[in-house]
Amino acid sequence: MIYLDYQATTPLAPEALDAMLPWLRDGFANPHSAHRPARAAKAAVEVARGEVAHLVPAGGRVAFTSGATEALNWAIKGTAGGLVTLATEHAAVLDTVAAERARGRAVTVLPVGSDGLVDLDAARAAIVPGTGLVAAMLVNNEIGVVQPVAELAAMAHAAGAVMLCDAVQGYGRVAIPDTVDLVAVSAHKVHGPKGIGALWMRDGVAPAPLLRGGDQEDGRSGTLSPALCAGFGTAARLMRERAGEDAAHVAALWDVAESILAGWTINGAVEERYRGNINIRRDGLDVNRMMSDLRDVAFSAGSACASGSGRSSHVLRAIGLSDAQARSSVRIGWGRYTTEAALRDGLVRIVAAAGAQGIAA
Structure with missing residues (x-):
């Protein structure tokens, strides 16, 4: 199997697995x-918390969650005032x-251009006093575009609002602006285990609890898994230690992809993007047929979180693609272990499969 779906999930780092095993096998005590034995488990949790904190802005605190979806829900539901976000956000934010909105909060969903970047003039007009939270994804999960989060944070603060950054795809890869107030991250997008994420909160910013029943994480209730925490912490440490090596590898693979996929149209900005994600299209391409023909190549027709919905990508429609063009697009992602x-x-096979449909490379 050739795995080219790094935006959906990343392979578990062997070091992260090794860090988890003792806590799965012998260190089963409740860290609370x-x-x-419980104090030993708690110590492992705190070591992991420190490692996760290295890749978010300095200061503040990291609270572990079940994943980024919970972190985003906590940040959004735990704040008050109007909401401003982008049309290309993940479903965890948009839904x-x-x-x-159904509960009565004012909501503005900002448009993006054909490059996938937010319209800053529209943002400036929408982020006004009365806005409580501005939410934007650092690196888009479908098209890899890097949003101007720092500029949005400045607008949010000028209006007295809090800035939430969905850094799931960018964590450890693209610098998170120091001026954001809340950051949501996920372990399984950085070679850690599934089932754990975190919400970083700037000092003085404390969303109301989403889950109640023990307050184990000072605003978040639920027993933590030392094994998942240890795996996340190790994965975060590796992202920090290997940052230069990983970035160089990803950039080199981007050059390979661009050369093989010459003639395909890249969806979204080419320059303002993370280079481990390429979303491409060929008009008339039957993506479902291609995926059926290439069962030993793992790639995506869009967000894994929306697969099976029957809808074309809301991100691709937001950048101006027709429904047919969106359905003729594929997302290919690579990283450390590619x-x-x-x-x-994998790419040669994708090009050949398109050719078999009568679509020239």
């Missing part, structure tokens, strides 16, 4: 108890914002 040979082989 008071006896000696939550829609639910808040070899150049595997990427070349």
Whole structure:
């Protein structure tokens, strides 16, 4: 299997697995108890918390959650005032914002251009006094575009609002602006385990609790898994230690992809983007047929969170693509464990499968 779907999830780092195993096998104590085994488990949780904190702005605190979806829900539902967000946000933000609108909160969903970047003039007009929260994704999960989060944060603060950054795809890869107030991250997008994420909160910013029943995380209730925390912490440490090496590898693979996919149209900005994600299209391409023909190549027709919905990508429609063009697009993602040979082989097969449909490369 050639795995080219890094935006959906990343392979678990062997070091993260090794860090988890002792806590799965022997270190099963509840980290919120008071006896000696529990204190050892608590210590492991705190070490992991420190590692996760290295890749978010300095200061503030990291609260572990079940994943980024919970973190985003907590940040959005736990704040007051009007909501401003982008049309290309993840469903975890857009669906939550829609639910808040149904409860009576004012909501503005900002448009993006054909490059996928937010219209800053529209943002400036929308982020006004009375706005409580501005939410924007650092790196888009479908098209890889890097949004001007720092500029949006400045507008939010000028209006007296809080800035939430969905950094799931950018964490450890693209610098998170120091001026944001809330940051949501997920372990399984950085070679950590599934089932754990975190919400970083700037000092003085404390969303109302989403989950109640113990307050184990000072605003978030629920027993933590030392194993998941240890895996996340190790994955975060590796993202920090290997940042230069990983970035160089990803950039080199981007060059390979661009050369093989010459003639395909790239969806979204080419310059303002993370280079481990390429979303491309060929008009008339039957993506479902291609995926059926290439069962040993893992890539995506859009967000994994929306697969099976029957809808074309809301992100691609937001950048101006027709429904037919959106359905003729594929997302290909690579990273630390992708070899150049595997990427070349996978892309050559994708091009060949398109050719078999009568669509020239």
